[in-house]
Amino acid sequence: MTKRSCKMSFSGKYELESQENFEPFMKAIEVPDELIEKGKDLKSITEIVQNGNDFKxxxxxxxxxxxxxxxxxxxxxxxxxxxSKIKSVVTLDGANKLIVKLNSVTSATELSENKLLDTLTIGDLTYKRISKRI
Known part of the structure; x- marks a missing residue:
């Protein structure tokens, strides 16, 4: 079995542009209400440093x-x-999508041109985040 390598570079800084289902999703993963209230209107910055298959x-x-x-x-x-901390393994789906299962949450992070698309799913509830490269 050969280990596939990540061809696209995720490296960069991304600013949250829009999100869907933030509050219901955070409640579903038992984030306290006061943190949900504080976090729902805050801009989020994601910084990714990629070196081959290694990510920070x-x-x-x-x-x-x-x-x-x-x-x-x-x-x-x-x-x-x-x-909390959860042990898991990130896999690569195609050339531009990272998938990780964190207990009952499945997270998919996809690079599409200058956008970072995060989709988190728990049961039938999906939380989507779209961030633009800055």
Whole structure:
């Protein structure tokens, strides 16, 4: 079995442009109401540094910073918005989509031209984030 490598470069800074279903999704993953209220109108900046299959991702929303590092295909501890950590493996779907299952949440991050599209799904609830490269 050959390890596929990520052909597109995700590296860059992205600013949140729009989001759908933020509040219902955050409630579903048990984020406290006060954090949901604080976070719903804040702009979020995602910074990605990619070196081959190695990624460093920092998401800054207001004063909240989440930092994760991973290599495609290797188990890693992921820091969550709730403060917990979850072990999982990121896989590559095609040349431009990263998929990770974090307990009951499936996260897909796709690069499309100068947009970063994040789709998080829990059950039949989908939270979408669209960020533009800055």
């Amino acid at each position: 991702i920092t998401i800054t929303t207001g004063s909240n910073v989440i930092h994760n590092e991973f290599t495609i295909g290797q188990e890693t501890d992921f820091a969550m918005i709730t403060g």
